[in-house]
Amino acid sequence: MKEIVVISGKGGTGKTSVLASFAVLAKNAVLADCDVDAADLHLVLRPDIIEKHDFISGHEAVVLQDVCDSCGACLNLCRFDAIKEISQPSGESIFEIDSHSCEGCGVCYAFCPLKAIDFKDRHCGEWMISSTRAGSMVHAKLGIAAENSGKLVSTVKEKVRELAGKENSDLILIDGPPGTGCPVIASVTGASLVFVVTEPTVSGEHDLKRILELVRHFNIPACVCVNKWDICPEMTEKIENLAVSTGASVLGRIRYDTGVTKAQIEALAVVETDTPSAQDIINIWQALQFQ
Amino acid sequence: MKIAIASGKGGTGKTTVAVNLALAAERNVQLLDCDVEEPNVHLFLKGEEKQARRVSILIPQIIESRCIAEEGCDLCSQFCEFNAIVCPGKLPIIMPEMCHGCGGCKRICPKKAIREVPYEIGTVTTAQYKDIFLAEGRLDIGMPLAPSVIKGVKEEIKSDVLALLDAPPGTSCPVVAALQDCDFVVLVTEPTPFGQNDLRLAVDMVRELGLRFGVVINRANPDQTCINEYCAAEKIQILAAIPDDRRIAQSYAIGIPIIEALPEYKEMFETLLGRIKEAA
Numbered sequence: 001m002k003e004i005v006v007i008s009g010k011g012g013t014g015k016t017s018v019l020a021s022f023a024v025l026a027k028n029a030v031l032a033d034c035d036v037d038a039a040d041l042h043l044v045l046r047p048d049i050i051e052k053h054d055f056i057s058g059h060e061a062v063v064l065q066d067v068c069d070s071c072g073a074c075l076n077l078c079r080f081d082a083i084k085e086i087s088q089p090s091g092e093s094i095f096e097i098d099s100h101s102c103e104g105c106g107v108c109y110a111f112c113p114l115k116a117i118d119f120k121d122r123h124c125g126e127w128m129i130s131s132t133r134a135g136s137m138v139h140a141k142l143g144i145a146a147e148n149s150g151k152l153v154s155t156v157k158e159k160v161r162e163l164a165g166k167e168n169s170d171l172i173l174i175d176g177p178p179g180t181g182c183p184v185i186a187s188v189t190g191a192s193l194v195f196v197v198t199e200p201t202v203s204g205e206h207d208l209k210r211i212l213e214l215v216r217h218f219n220i221p222a223c224v225c226v227n228k229w230d231i232c233p234e235m236t237e238k239i240e241n242l243a244v245s246t247g248a249s250v251l252g253r254i255r256y257d258t259g260v261t262k263a264q265i266e267a268l269a270v271v272e273t274d275t276p277s278a279q280d281i282i283n284i285w286q287a288l289q290f291q
Numbered sequence: 292m293k294i295a296i297a298s299g300k301g302g303t304g305k306t307t308v309a310v311n312l313a314l315a316a317e318r319n320v321q322l323l324d325c326d327v328e329e330p331n332v333h334l335f336l337k338g339e340e341k342q343a344r345r346v347s348i349l350i351p352q353i354i355e356s357r358c359i360a361e362e363g364c365d366l367c368s369q370f371c372e373f374n375a376i377v378c379p380g381k382l383p384i385i386m387p388e389m390c391h392g393c394g395g396c397k398r399i400c401p402k403k404a405i406r407e408v409p410y411e412i413g414t415v416t417t418a419q420y421k422d423i424f425l426a427e428g429r430l431d432i433g434m435p436l437a438p439s440v441i442k443g444v445k446e447e448i449k450s451d452v453l454a455l456l457d458a459p460p461g462t463s464c465p466v467v468a469a470l471q472d473c474d475f476v477v478l479v480t481e482p483t484p485f486g487q488n489d490l491r492l493a494v495d496m497v498r499e500l501g502l503r504f505g506v507v508i509n510r511a512n513p514d515q516t517c518i519n520e521y522c523a524a525e526k527i528q529i530l531a532a533i534p535d536d537r538r539i540a541q542s543y544a545i546g547i548p549i550i551e552a553l554p555e556y557k558e559m560f561e562t563l564l565g566r567i568k569e570a571a
Binding site: 008009010011012013016036037038040043058059079080100101103104105106107110111142144145146147149150177178179180181182183184185199200201202203206207210213214217218231232235261264265267 | 299300301302303306327328329331334335370372373391392393394395398399430432433434435436437459460461462463464465466467471483484485488489492495496499500515537540541543544545546
């Protein structure tokens, strides 16, 4: 089974538009959206949700106010500044835990002298299996300002692999998140190929360098394409040379095309329209078959 | 005053807005690059580096002579919520890249067989560009823990000077780490379905965090009014609309801030800064 992950380092370079087109062009692929905190693939593929599951991961600490005697021991236990001391009108303080800062390590829970802290399962979002016109898809929604995006990505990947097995599919196409941190590492882990969409700008170049270093770190082959290449042909050339010098293959260029936004507004993949850049994406998809 | 520039979607123009606001402020301003996975401010403001320091978390190290794992003790491994310690029946194995540095294993160990040692995960660099104080966080490649580096960048903030924070994209822990304690959040978006969807997620996030905020529309196009309609319905202030001007894209491509390439936009960013200060 082949697993291709589309990433970019820099955000907004066109990952999702390219991946949606690949999904439409591919035969018998299953799809996953691993950009779990700003997922957009569903806006193009309009999935019909078949299954929906809660994503419970880790724990969060909560002060049991009727047991707590406000000794403040937890303040020194927590390394994540999650314990908040709140002064009361009476002059005394109460202690609360800011759930957005709590990493769920359990230190305050284990070492509170009065056992005045509860350690509840944490609801961090949900994940779904859906059907789309381009194939089955696993996607997710991280809770608002929630923790554990990397673990949610790992869950999505585990489910999409199961689904591919069930459907006898030999190709998994994954829309990845921007950046190089926890959710990106979870997205590329175990991938057979990483496809990087970048743009001909100083930021695109800088971020491409970092993302290629990351995939080398995990020893995954990489392909690159420059989107909106004609915004700055000199920078495009520079980026392609950079990609080749690090051992990545350059699979083609996609022109700047206002038709991409029009396709998005109509909830169509670019290759489902006759806008000029559709042919660029088709050419790249064909080149990708030889990787 | 601390002002964060954020967005749900990547690539909407956070860095562009942050850099040009700093230039519009002219003096007495700090610009902090909190997008530690892909820091880009330095590509536009090439300041003179002042200092660089490494950011570490504390991770456990086993003192072998004291550890009783061979007698069947695995309390440290059981305690760890992040699967960063494995006890295979002999000495525990530490996986530094999984560790969050909470110190729980050291506290739980009955034999004081764990000490803590620094583990480097990134760098904070400070620099000066004209009258702008710059600080940048940079997460090491292969390291997952962006929030710890973001906290390191925020330690550079001097509280009596206007601080602009360029936040990472998305709505998860790194963004929350950047936005916490800010007085105001500028959400940058673009008038497309993806932009609108991700703006809605970002609005949910800043509301959940209880922060005041307003919206900047980038690549604004009179024919694409989805953001204006959404903001009107949600009663969200639109602070500025940066037009879809190909010259802006071209100056961005080669690393020149809008104000420096196209001085006619300077007034727009001055007005934006004034509106932010008024709203914050």
